[in-house]
Amino acid sequence: MDHLWTPWRYHFITSAEKSDRCIFCAFQEEDRDEHNLILTRGSHSFVILNRFPYTSGHLMVVARRHIPSLSDAQPGELEELILTARDFQLALETLYRPDGFNIGFNLGKSAGAGVAGHLHLHVVPRWQGDSNFVGVIGQTRTIPEDLKTTYARLREYLSQHPFPSRDAASGPSPAR
Ligand SMILES: [Zn+2]
Known part of the structure; x- marks a missing residue:
């Protein structure tokens, strides 16, 4: 699992050296979601593309x-985290047709958290063979689609598919 869960930490460690501020707290306060790759904001959570995607x-x-x-999380926060992950799982299934997903938390630096101290849930689409490829070529990962393209595709999807989790009252899962 090292290959899966650790690559992005190096980017964040590098970023964090420039400032003592938590980047998740800083990005929320900024008014430039596209630049920061924030896709949506909810009551208790927001969704951001990983800048160093697996x-x-x-x-x-x-x-x-x-x-x-x-x-440390309240029930409402936990609920929104999971419901939002569900919504984005559906969005990614529709747009990217992955074979599976890794969805999980890294809590603490020893567990591989790039931004230790600020709770976040990774949603990682997986394809048959992606990790095998990583294994073959060592530290180098497959080069994903560029982030601006991914951002634009997901934003377009969101504009056409309102998510129940982003509404005040959570409804049933959208039709599949
Ligand atoms: Zn924070």
């Missing part, structure tokens, strides 16, 4: 509050 479409559902772990 695969095309790799995104993160991030808690709005700077809390380090699930045990």
Whole structure:
């Protein structure tokens, strides 16, 4: 699992050296979501593309509050994190036709969290053979679609498919 869960941390470690501020807190306060690759903002969470994606479409559902772990989260926050992950799983299935997903939390630096201390849920589309390819070529990953393209595709999808999780009252899953 090292290959899957650690690549992006190097980018964030590098970024973090420039500032002591948590980038997830900083990005939320900024008013430039496209630049920051923030796709949506909810009541308790926001969704951002990973700047160093493992695969095309790799995104993160991030808690709005700077809390380090699930045990610090309120039920409403946990609910929104999972419902939003569900919505983006559906979006990514529609747009990218992956064979599967890794969806998970890294809590703490020792677990591979790039932004330790601020709860976020990775959603990583997977294809047959993607990790095999990584294994063959060592540290180099497959080159995903460029981030601006991924951002534009997902934003276009969102404009046409309102997600129930982003509404005040959560409805049933959209028709598939
Ligand atoms: Zn933070």
